[in-house]
Amino acid sequence: MLENRGDYFKERIKELEKEAEHLQMQKQEIKEIITLSTRIFQNTQIVDDIHNINEQLNIEYLRLADVKMKIEKYNEINDLTKQSNEKGKEILEKTIEYEAEYNQYSENIENIETHFQNLVQAAYGEDGVLNYSYENDVKKRSSTGRIKICCQIADENSHGRLYMKINMFDLALFLNRIDNNTGCDLLIHDGSYCKPNPGAKAKVVNYVDNYLKDAEKGQYFITINKSEVEETDLEDFRKKKMIVAEFDREHGDEHRFFGCKY
Structure with missing residues (x-):
């Protein structure tokens, strides 16, 4: 060319x-x-x-x-x-x-980036990077259209941190919707939250729980294995009545969902 x-x-x-x-x-x-x-x-x-x-x-x-x-x-x-x-x-x-x-959406973008920074700080006490930018070069084609997104945290090549980064990216968008009272005020992370970094997971869950309670709106559902969080954090979730349903795989699977083993 x-x-x-x-x-x-x-x-x-x-x-x-x-x-x-x-x-x-x-x-x-x-x-x-x-x-x-x-x-x-x-x-x-x-x-x-x-x-x-x-x-x-x-x-x-x-x-x-x-x-x-x-x-x-x-x-x-x-x-x-x-x-x-x-x-x-x-x-x-x-x-x-x-x-x-x-x-025209600069305030929304700044708010999303700020939420991501706050979530990374809550989880790891570190700074993360989430930047949106518009590609105005007419000679190029971008895989994300004209909007380029850069999202990074330290050591993100590890399995646990990579999935935590993805979850925090989702949460940054979700909390921005809560702030602006627009779009779907429900977020579901279905499946294992990934076993590494148990302390980080509990911190993020508590951060979001407190934020939604202050906003008095929004629902965040997650499914995690008990082994993915510390026992003290799990007990804290129980005391706060944050757990909707809790199932036990022990005792011959008699307490599993629907009482059935798949």
Whole structure:
């Protein structure tokens, strides 16, 4: 791909215009030759020259047709270049329009980023990174459209921290909806919350629980194994009556969900 197609086409157009001007001059010369040949044909009485003159005329007409065809091609290229420029202008205008629309949500974006920072601080006492940015380069294609999202925490390559990062990203969006009283005020994290970092999980759950109670709205449901949190945190959840349902896999599975073993 060329780095700057606009400049390339402009230079190419100039070259084609010069060549077209040269061809126009050739066309004029050919017309003059045809005129002269026609005049000779009309004025001469020499029968022997008629055949030669007709052959010359045919040659010149073929050359003239070739010149006309090339001029039409150059004009077609000019039209395509104009269309390409107009389409590029349209893309640029749309990009600017979408960026202006994106900027209208700057407060929401800042709020989401702040929630993520607070959740990482609550879980690990560290700083996390969550940045939204708008890609306004019309030459690129982004896998997330025009909005680029960067979300990172320390040591996120470990299994526990990676899943905690994903959960905290979800929670940042969820708490932003709670703040703005918009969208779904329910979030469900179904399945194991991941066994590593038991202390971090309990801290996040307590943080969200306190936030929703202060806001007096919103529901956050999670399913976790008892082994994924410290016993002291589990007991604290029981005292606060945060546990909706608790099932035990011991004692021959008699207390499992529906009393059935799957």
